[in-house]
Amino acid sequence: MRALAVLLLVLCAACGREDxxxxxxxxxxxxxxxSHVSSHVSGGVSGHGPARPTTPAFDAFAAECVRxxxxxxPAAWTLPSVASLFTSKPQEVHGARDDExxxxxxxxxxxxxxxxxxxxxxxxxxxxxxxxxTGVGRGFQRYEVLDFSLASFERSLALARGALDEAQAPHxxxxxxxxxxxxxxxxxxxxxxxxxxxxxxxxxxxxxxxxRAVHRARLAPEHPDVVRLAALYDEHVAFVDARLGExxxxxxxxxTRRPLLIVWTSDHGExxxxxxxxxxxxxxxxxxxxxxxxxxxxxxxxxxxSTPVSLLDLAPTLLELCDLPALPHSAGRSLMPLVRDxxxxxxxxxxxxxxxxxxxxxxxxxxxxxxxxxxxxWPALGRAELRDLELDPLERNDCxxxxxxxxxxxxxxxxxxxxxxxxxxxRGELSASEQRALRELGYFDDAGQSPEGTRR
Numbered sequence: 266m267r268a269l270a271v272l273l274l275v276l277c278a279a280c281g282r283e284d285x286x287x288x289x290x291x292x293x294x295x296x297x298x299x300s301h302v303s304s305h306v307s308g309g310v311s312g313h314g315p316a317r318p319t320t321p322a323f324d325a326f327a328a329e330c331v332r333x334x335x336x337x338x339p340a341a342w343t344l345p346s347v348a349s350l351f352t353s354k355p356q357e358v359h360g361a362r363d364d365e366x367x368x369x370x371x372x373x374x375x376x377x378x379x380x381x382x383x384x385x386x387x388x389x390x391x392x393x394x395x396x397x398x399t400g401v402g403r404g405f406q407r408y409e410v411l412d413f414s415l416a417s418f419e420r421s422l423a424l425a426r427g428a429l430d431e432a433q434a435p436h437x438x439x440x441x442x443x444x445x446x447x448x449x450x451x452x453x454x455x456x457x458x459x460x461x462x463x464x465x466x467x468x469x470x471x472x473x474x475x476x477r478a479v480h481r482a483r484l485a486p487e488h489p490d491v492v493r494l495a496a497l498y499d500e501h502v503a504f505v506d507a508r509l510g511e512x513x514x515x516x517x518x519x520x521t522r523r524p525l526l527i528v529w530t531s532d533h534g535e536x537x538x539x540x541x542x543x544x545x546x547x548x549x550x551x552x553x554x555x556x557x558x559x560x561x562x563x564x565x566x567x568x569x570x571s572t573p574v575s576l577l578d579l580a581p582t583l584l585e586l587c588d589l590p591a592l593p594h595s596a597g598r599s600l601m602p603l604v605r606d607x608x609x610x611x612x613x614x615x616x617x618x619x620x621x622x623x624x625x626x627x628x629x630x631x632x633x634x635x636x637x638x639x640x641x642x643w644p645a646l647g648r649a650e651l652r653d654l655e656l657d658p659l660e661r662n663d664c665x666x667x668x669x670x671x672x673x674x675x676x677x678x679x680x681x682x683x684x685x686x687x688x689x690x691x692r693g694e695l696s697a698s699e700q701r702a703l704r705e706l707g708y709f710d711d712a713g714q715s716p717e718g719t720r721r
Contacts, residue, residue: 286435287524287562287587289379290425290516291579293350293439294505295343295392295446296545298534299555301495301502305334317459319502322510323557326529330561331604335573337634338533339596341553341619342546343394346532346576347441348401351375353580353595355616357686361399362621368400375580376404378589379437387428388439389421395441405439413443415452418505422512429516435523444505445535447544448472449497451504458503460496463489471497480543488538495537524563526586528579531556539659546620549632549641550660554617560600562586570603572611573634612636614678633675633682638668640675644683649676 299305303316304324340346344364345356351374356362360369368374380386387407395401395410402408409424411417425440444451449471457464469475469490476494484491509529516525536542536552545553556576577597584591585599596616602609615634622628626645633640637655642648651665651672665672 285523286384287526288429288435288521289384289437289526289528289583289587290429291350291437291439291528291583292509292513292530293347293441294509294529294531295441295443296533296535297445297502297505297531297557298552299334299336299531299557300534300552301499302557304328304332305555305557317499317503319499320506320557322506322513323529323559326510326513326527326561327557327559329567330527330559331565331568331570333558333560333570333572333574333600335571336530336556336558337554337573337575337615337617338531338556339575339577339615339617341533341549341617343392343532344399344401345618347395348399349596350532350576350579351401351404353577353592353597355577355596355682356618356621357683358596361401362618363623364394367398368403370400373592374404375583375592376402376437376439378404378584378592379587380404380406382587382589383434384437385428385431385434386437388441389424389428390439390441391417391421391443392441392446413446418442418444418508422508426512426515429525430519430521441532442505442509445498445501447476447498449476449494449501451501455500455504455507457500459499460493463493463496466490466493469493469497471501476543479538483541484538486538491538491543494543498535498537526560526562526583528558528560528583530558530576530579532576547628549617549619549630551654551658553619554632565604568604570600572603572609573615573636574600574603575615575617577615614675614682616679616682631679633679635671635675635678638671638675640672640679642676642679649679651675 301319302323303318303320304327338346339349340356345362348359348361348368349355352359352372354372359372361367376386386405388402388405389409391411391413393410397408411421421440421442425438428436428438466489479490479494513527533545534553534555535545539552540548540550542548575597578600580592581595581597581599582601585601612635617632619630629644631642631644637653639652639654641650641652650663651668652660653664
């Protein structure tokens with residue numbers, strides 16, 4: 266407890282000195298799958314060949330702080346996952362579970378906690394999925410939504426650095442960048458770094474159209490077109506890793522008396538036909554849920570933590586670190602006991618969901634994880650399968666018959682969690698410009714329907 270007290274004196278406002286409060290930076294790299302992060306990979310990248318040096322900057326950062334190697338997203342696409350990060354509630358509780366739905370107005374957010382305590386709160390969001398209409402921006406004094414262009418990516422980095430270089434009140438900054446989200450088309454010198462050997466497959470160019478074609482063809486993960494698409498994605502990963510690494514290095518070297526707390530993570534992963542899907546949003550297998558998560562703060566020693574955790578835990582953790590009031594009835598919990606080697610329930614149930622597909626309930630999938638086991642549920646179909654992630658990391662086999670008591674326990678956990686679900690709030694129409702922006706990112710086809718696969 267003495268170590269925690271020292272850390273709080275450094276990080277928090279409780280000591281009565283404004284300049285002793287930490288600046289906080291939460292970095293979310295959209296669609297960054299842990300299976301394509303070098304420090305998470307041993308012997309191959311998601312089945313697509315030799316391990317590639319995709320993330321040297323993240324790896325170096327994580328080696329100096331706390332890396333959670335079994336972090337999971339609570340949803341398989343951006344809007345509900347980010348809303349869960351800020352409320353510590355699953356999408357079935359916070360309500361923002363479809364493009365035209367918004368965060369419940371009665372739920373306090375992480376940004377509101379920091380704003381109420383005197384932090385300057387700012388969000389720089391490079392995706393139209395998180396427009397102010399969604400409610401995710403509640404609590405931010407400045408909430409800027411940028412487009413998906415490379416120029417906007419560079420601008421987002423400059424804005425985040427500028428905000429944290431200011432000398433006035435401490436800042437809470439949420440930076441959500443588009444790469445490595447599709448299209449997988451990074452600039453030189455990253456283009457061709459991993460895909461040069463497959464340049465003959467020019468029809469697979471990393472565009473949304475080429476990714477949809479891969480999905481529609483139902484190709485196997487080892488098919489050359491899929492392997493090339495994954496290589497193009499890895500190049501995009503390397504690009505965003507390098508640029509975010511430069512930002513983090515510059516911020517940590519700045520001349521300021523305020524300490525700096527940094528979280529580097531993603532909102533969900535990305536699939537390359539491991540279970541018949543390309544992109545994200547469509548299921549709850551690990552290629553879509555397993556994300557990188559690293560936390561750096563003064564006083565925290567470097568370590569790798571293997572206990573399964575969730576992005577639902579991030580808000581409770583940051584609030585404890587900065588001595589701020591907890592969010593009521595959080596689904597997550599602070600990870601500081603893990604960091605301090607104190608008792609922690611490593612077998613607790615962690616919930617994650619796919620998109621709800623309001624008009625196609627049979628597509629909704631839910632995962633309930635506890636330790637090494639994960640129950641995969643299709644609620645509308647009355648179907649449930651148990652996976653042993655330790656023995657079967659690719660999730661190919663149902664081991665429920667071998668572990669009936671585990672299956673029943675996790676099924677009861679799902680039923681308990683389901684009783685907390687709320688009805689979806691009233692649906693609001695997307696504007697024509699919002700529909701156009703989402704269509705360009707593959708959310709809708711030209712008829713305005715959500716296509717199968719490659720959904721954001």
